[in-house]
Structures are given as structure tokens and as C-alpha cells.
Amino acid sequence: MKPVLKPVLKPVLALFLSFALQALLPAPLRADNPGEAAMELEKEAVGLAHEGKLDEAIAKITEAVKWDPGYASAHVNLGYFLIKKEAWDEARKEFEEALKLNPTSHGAKTGKGIVLSRKGDLKGAEEILRDALALNPDPVRTHYELGMIYEKQGDAGKAVEEYKKGIAKVTQGRK
Amino acid sequence: MKGFRKTIKRIVPRALKVIPLLGVIMVFGSSLFTVPTAATLQSLQAGMEAPDVALKDTQGAPKSFTDLKGEKLTVLVFWSSWTRKSEDALTAMQDLHEKYKDQGIKIIGIAVDGQVVSQETQAEIAGVIEKLKITFPNFVDHGLKAFHDYGVIAIPSTVILGPDRVIEYELSGFPLIGSQEMADFISATAEGKETAAAAVEEKAGYKPDKQAVRMLNMGKNTLKSKRMADTAEMWFKKSIEADPKFAAPHISLARFYSERDNLQGAREHLEAALSKESGNVIAMCDLAMLLVKEGKLAEGKGMIEKAIKLEESYTPCYYYLGYVLGKEERLDEAVQMFDKALEINPLDYNTHIYKARLYEESKMDKESAESYRKALEVVLR
Numbered sequence: 001m002k003p004v005l006k007p008v009l010k011p012v013l014a015l016f017l018s019f020a021l022q023a024l025l026p027a028p029l030r031a032d033n034p035g036e037a038a039m040e041l042e043k044e045a046v047g048l049a050h051e052g053k054l055d056e057a058i059a060k061i062t063e064a065v066k067w068d069p070g071y072a073s074a075h076v077n078l079g080y081f082l083i084k085k086e087a088w089d090e091a092r093k094e095f096e097e098a099l100k101l102n103p104t105s106h107g108a109k110t111g112k113g114i115v116l117s118r119k120g121d122l123k124g125a126e127e128i129l130r131d132a133l134a135l136n137p138d139p140v141r142t143h144y145e146l147g148m149i150y151e152k153q154g155d156a157g158k159a160v161e162e163y164k165k166g167i168a169k170v171t172q173g174r175k
Numbered sequence: 176m177k178g179f180r181k182t183i184k185r186i187v188p189r190a191l192k193v194i195p196l197l198g199v200i201m202v203f204g205s206s207l208f209t210v211p212t213a214a215t216l217q218s219l220q221a222g223m224e225a226p227d228v229a230l231k232d233t234q235g236a237p238k239s240f241t242d243l244k245g246e247k248l249t250v251l252v253f254w255s256s257w258t259r260k261s262e263d264a265l266t267a268m269q270d271l272h273e274k275y276k277d278q279g280i281k282i283i284g285i286a287v288d289g290q291v292v293s294q295e296t297q298a299e300i301a302g303v304i305e306k307l308k309i310t311f312p313n314f315v316d317h318g319l320k321a322f323h324d325y326g327v328i329a330i331p332s333t334v335i336l337g338p339d340r341v342i343e344y345e346l347s348g349f350p351l352i353g354s355q356e357m358a359d360f361i362s363a364t365a366e367g368k369e370t371a372a373a374a375v376e377e378k379a380g381y382k383p384d385k386q387a388v389r390m391l392n393m394g395k396n397t398l399k400s401k402r403m404a405d406t407a408e409m410w411f412k413k414s415i416e417a418d419p420k421f422a423a424p425h426i427s428l429a430r431f432y433s434e435r436d437n438l439q440g441a442r443e444h445l446e447a448a449l450s451k452e453s454g455n456v457i458a459m460c461d462l463a464m465l466l467v468k469e470g471k472l473a474e475g476k477g478m479i480e481k482a483i484k485l486e487e488s489y490t491p492c493y494y495y496l497g498y499v500l501g502k503e504e505r506l507d508e509a510v511q512m513f514d515k516a517l518e519i520n521p522l523d524y525n526t527h528i529y530k531a532r533l534y535e536e537s538k539m540d541k542e543s544a545e546s547y548r549k550a551l552e553v554v555l556r
Contacts, residue, residue, distance in 0.1 A: 051231075051317055052293040144551045147544065156540035160531075163547035167528060170554050173399070 038068035042077060049081055057081050072101040072108070079111045088115050106136035114145055122149050138175035140166045216334070217326025218395065220423065221342045222382030225334065226324040230285065230314035238314070240340055245281025247364050248343065253322060254331040255288045256299040257521075264331040264349045265307050271358060272311040275365040284313035287322040287330060287522070290556045319522065329488035329519045333357060348488035348519070387418030394427060407431055422448040422455050429461060441465060456482040460492045467499055475499060490520045494529040501533035509533065524553035 041064035049057035058081045064074040079094035092115045098108035109132035116125035126149050133142050143166030150159035169175075219225060227240050228251070243249060252268050254261035265284065272282045286292075286300045292315050304313055316322050325334060328347055335344035335357070343364075346357050362368075394410030397403040408431055414424035425448035432440035442465055448458035459482040466475035476499045482492045497512030509530075516526040531546030 050291060051315075052291055052297060054293075140551065141555055144548070144555060147548060147551070151544050151548065156544040159544040160535060160540055160547055163531075163544065163551055166551050167547065167554075170524075170551075 034067045035071065038064040038071045038074055041067065042071075042074050045077060045081075049077075049084075054081060054084055058085070070101055072098040072105055075101070076105060076107040076111060079108070079115075083111065083114055086118075088119055091115050104135055106132045106139075106142075110136065110142050110145065113142070117145060117149055117152075122152060125149055138169075140169050140175055142166075143169065216332070216345060216347075217328060218423070218427075219326060219334075219342060219345075220383070221345060222385075223342055223388050225336055225340050225342050226321075227340070228285075228321050228324075230321065231317065232312070232314065240336070243281060243283055243312070244336070244338060244340075245279050246338065247279030248281070248361065249336045249338075250280065250282045250361065251321075251325075251334045251336065252282065252284050252331060253287050253316075253325070253327045253333070254284060255286060256296065256303050257288065258330050260349045261331045262303065262307060264333065264354070265303070265309055267349075267354060267358065268311065268333075269307065269309050271361055275361065276311070278365040280361060280365045282311040284309065284311060285316050285321055286313060287316045287319055287327065289522070290319050292317060322522070327520075328490055328523075330522075332488075335361070347486075350487060383421040383423070384418035387414045387421045387424065390414035390417055391421075391424045391427060394424070398431070420451055422452040422458060425451070426455070426458050426461065429458075433461075433465070438465060438468065454485050456486040456489045456492060459485075460489065460495055464495055467495075467502070472499060472502060476503075488519055490516045490523050491525065493519065494523075494526045497526075498529045498533050501537070522553060524550040527553065 041060050045057045045060035045064065048054075048060060058078065061074055061078045061081060064071065065078060068074065075094045075098035079091045079098065082088075082091035082094060092112060095108045095112040095115065098105050099112070102108070109128050113125045113129035113132060116122075116128065126146065129142050129146050129149070133139050133146070136142055143162050147159045147162035147166065150156070150162060225240075228238075228243070230238050230243075232238055240249070250268065250271075252264055254265055268282050268284070271280065276282075284304075288296050288300060292300075297315065300313070300315060303309075331349055333344075333346045334342060337343045344357060344360050346353050390410050391414040394407040394414065397410060398407045408428065411424045411428040411431065414421065415428070425444040429441040429444035429448070432438070432444065442462065445458050445462040445465065448455055449462065452458070459478050463475040463478035463482070466472075466478065476496065479492050479496045479499065482489065483496065486492070493512050493516035497509045497516065500506075500512060501509035513526055513530045516523065520526075527546045527550035531543045531550065534540075534543035534546060
């Protein structure tokens with residue numbers, strides 16, 4: 001190799017090594033990109049929850065929230081995992097935090113609606129779920145929750161209509 | 176085969192115990208001993224290429240068909256920890272596994288317990304495997320992806336694939352004679368008795384032309400697209416042209432017409448499907464429900480009952496019959512039919528929808544709301 005090339009190659013090689021090292025490091029170690037780390041942790045947490053490993057999922061998503069406290073989606077997912085544990089107050093806190101970060105989050109609104117409904121505030125729950133419905137492209141769960149509220153209120157006819165709307169969305173391929 | 180026969184002998188007294196409990200099912204006489212003729216899967220059948228599987232082993236490593244396949248046959252057993260019949264199927268499969276594991280036969284268990292499998296359920300699945308001393312590989316179908324991709328109708332169900340992933344044999348439920356014939360097919364293939372295997376295979380059903388299958392699949396895929404959905408009609412017609420003996424494109428075309436309120440067109444194609452395959456229970460039950468829609472309740476009911484006699488595991492026939500019995504104001508018998516459908520496949524939310532619809536039409540709003548809610552719970556679970 002001609003010695004004249006050496007000064008050019010050195011920085012190129014160093015840059016390449018730095019990229020390669022960054023790619024090899026696990027996400028949580030990427031302190032320079034906490035947003036990306038949080039997203040990757042969230043993905044892992046959702047996968048764990050899907051496999052029924054709820055405690056591990058909560059630990060993982062809590063880690064994601066620590067990495068990026070401004071990441072609304074992680075708060076929403078943590079809220080839903082806490083709903084599964086019936087930890088209503090903690091779940092509500094997460095949904096409210098998500099709504100502070102993203103006031104149009106239909107996931108957070110639906111989640112808060114579920115919490116309010118389970119805690120007996122049917123009117124408050126209906127209001128926020130209706131709000132979520134207008135924003136949500138995949139509203140099956142929201143229709144389901146509204147139907148439950150009407151059933152609890154003793155209005156079976158209204159519940160039937162709400163559930164049927166949810167089923168219609170399912171047949172359209174929505175979630 | 177000794178072990179397998181032993182299993183069958185063990186099952187017979189159990190099945191006989193269950194028969195009196197089935198009440199209305201008694202009406203159908205020998206149906207429990209009938210070999211299923213069709214409808215193991217929603218839209219796949221022998222001769223069609225099966226979808227790939229994306230399963231995870233206990234360490235979380237992904238496995239596809241290529242990783243799992245046997246040299247001669249791959250036997251996929253869809254089972255769950257909550258169906259007693261699954262244990263019979265697993266025990267019988269273990270016998271076959273022990274005998275043929277070194278002769279190119281690979282048996283794979285796929286647990287389809289639910290959309291999300293909790294750690295408790297995972298423990299129950301592991302408990303069944305341990306109790307039955309199952310040594311062939313088993314996977315949990317997280318999100319029920321394989322279950323839906325294959326369109327499984329009853330649990331347990333068995334789908335046997337060739338090395339090219341083409342379906343060689345399918346069996347829903349675990350009927351006595353049907354399962355024995357399936358075991359004969361596996362044995363004959365493993366032992367290289369090609370003539371015997373071909374004879375069993377032929378008995379198992381007709382295999383459609385590959386080109387016709389491709390066109391049918393094109394039609395089904397275009398149905399998923401909002402913009403292209405209407406071109407599905409053309410693909411189904413092309414499929415019929417490519418294989419005039421093929422009943423499935425007629426059924427797809429009938430459903431296409433039915434969804435667009437062309438009931439006359441739907442009826443013609445269901446009748447065409449039945450003229451080609453008189454024992455096709457999917458066509459029979461779809462046609463029966465068209466008759467019910469036209470107000471011909473007795474005629475529709477007769478056809479559903481005939482279909483159930485032919486095939487004990489096709490869930491829609493049971494909830495259709497439940498709906499019709501309800502319309503005849505025989506509510507107790509209707510509920511029994513809905514329960515039977517749920518027993519065969521609790522993951523088919525349509526059972527709850529038909530029940531809800533029946534209650535709704537009977538002005539029983541409270542019961543209707545409860546059933547619609549249960550349907551959504553199956554979807555959201």
C-alpha cells in the first residue's frame with residue numbers, strides 16, 4: 001500500500017469501526033439515543049406480554065419509560081399491562097401521563113375509559129371513550145367497553161347496538 | 176399400530192359414555208362414527224399448498240416449516256389443554272411418533288389454547304405434555320397465527336403435509352374410524368407402501384388442479400383488498416374453468432354473491448358445488464342458511480342435519496342449527512347446539528353472534544347483549 005493513502009484510510013476505518021460497534025451494542029447501552037432504546041424495549045415488552053409473560057413485560061416497559069419519559073406510547077402500553085394486573089390507579093396514572101404528552105392518544109383515552117368504567121365512574125368513562133372513538137381507526141375495544149357501560153347501566157338495547165358496531169368493524173378487518 | 180389400536184380401544188368406552196349426554200345429537204344416530212368427508216379447514220384442502228408456520232420453541236427461537244419438516248411427511252396436530260379429545264389425539268400421535276420418527280415422519284404439536292397464553296396456561300400445556308409423556312416437539316401458537324392461517328375449524332385437528340408443504344391429508348376432531356384411516360396413511364407412507372398410501376389418500380378425497388388452486392387463492396387475496404375486491408369474481412370463475420371438478424371456487428363465488436345480496440347467484444353456485452361434491456358440508460350448510468333466509472326453515476334445517484351426519488366437527492353447522500331451532504321456538508335445543516359448537520371450537524366467535532342474533536330477533540335484549548359481548552371477548556382475548 002502506498003504510504004500516501006494511509007492518512008486517508010485511518011479516519012475512514014475509525015468511522016466504520018465506530019458504526020459497527022454501535023450496531024453491535026444492545027439498545028439500552030445506546031445512551032446517545034434513548035428514544036430508540038425505549039422503542040426497542042417497548043417492542044420487546046409487547047412481545048413478552050403477547051406470550052403471557054406479564055411481569056417481565058412490565059419490567060421491560062418500565063425500563064423503556066425510564067429511558068425516555070417523554071415517550072407516550074410506552075406509558076400507554078404500561079397502562080394496559082397494569083390493567084391486566086387490575087392495578088387500576090397505577091394504570092390511570094400512566095394514561096394521564098400519556099395524555100399530557102399526547103392529548104390525542106386514542107389508546108390512552110380508551111385505557112383511561114376502561115379504568116374509569118372498572119372504578120364505577122360510568123359517565124366519565126362513556127365521555128372519554130366516545131372521545132377516543134372519534135380518533136381511533138381500530139375501535140373494536142372501545143365499542144366493547146362502551147357496550148359494557150350500557151349493560152351496567154341496564155340499557156341492553158344500546159349495548160347491543162354498540163357491540164354490533166364493534167363486530168362490524170371486525171368483519172371489515174379492523175381491530 | 177398396536178399402540179394406536181390400544182388408544183382407540185381406550186377411547187371407545189369413553190365415547191360411548193358421552194353419547195347419552197349429547198341429547199339431541201342422538202337424533203343423528205351414527206354420526207359419531209362417520210368418517211369426515213370434508214371441511215377440516217376453513218378454506219384449505221388436500222392438494223393445496225399450506226401456509227408456512229412461524230412458531231417459537233421454548234427458548235423463543237423461531238422455527239419455520241423448513242426447520243421442522245419431515246423427509247416424507249410432517250404431521251401438524253392442533254390441540255389445546257382444555258379439550259379432552261386433544262389428549263386422545265396426542266396419545267395416538269405419540270404411538271406413531273415412536274414407531275416412525277426415524278422413517279421420515281415428523282409430528283409437531285401446536286397448542287392453540289387462546290389468543291394470549293398466560294403463564295398459567297403455558298404450565299397447563301406443559302402439564303398435558305408431561306402427563307402423556309409426549310416426546311415429539313410441541314409449540315405454543317401465540318396470537319393463534321397458525322390456527323387462523325390454516326383456518327382450523329375443530330380442536331383437535333390434524334393436517335399432514337408433504338415435503339413441498341402441500342396438504343396430503345386432513346382430519347378434524349378425532350373420530351374413531353377417521354383417525355384409524357389417517358394412521359394407516361401415515362404407516363403406509365412411512366413404510367414405503369406407495370400403493371397402500373395412494374389408496375388411503377384417494378379415499379381421503381379428491382385433489383384439485385394446481386392452476387385452479389392458484390386462481391382460487393388469487394381471488395381470495397384480492398378479496399382482502401378494498402380496491403381489488405370486485406376482481407375476485409373473475410379469479411373464482413377462472414378457477415372453475417381450470418378445474419371443472421373443483422367445488423371450492425363455487426363456494427367462494429357463492430359467498431362473494433351472498434355478501435353483495437345476489438342470493439340467486441349464490442344459490443346457483445352452492446348447488447353447482449354440491450353437484451360436484453355431494454358431501455361438501457360447507458356448501459350444504461351455506462345453502463341451508465340461504466334457504467332459511469328465504470323463509471324455508473324446514474328445508475334448511477333438514478339440510479343442516481344431513482351435513483352434521485356427514486361431518487361431526489364442522490362448527491358452523493351446529494350454530495346454524497341452533498339458530499334455526501331457536502326460530503322454531505325450541506330454545507333449549509338451540510342452546511344445546513350453540514354449546515356443542517363452542518365445545519368443538521370456542522375460538523369461533525360466530526357461535527356467539529348467531530346466538531345473539533337469535534335473541535335479538537326474539538326481543539331478548541339482555542341475553543342478546545351478553546352474547547354479542549362474548550363474541551367480542553373472543554376477538555379481543
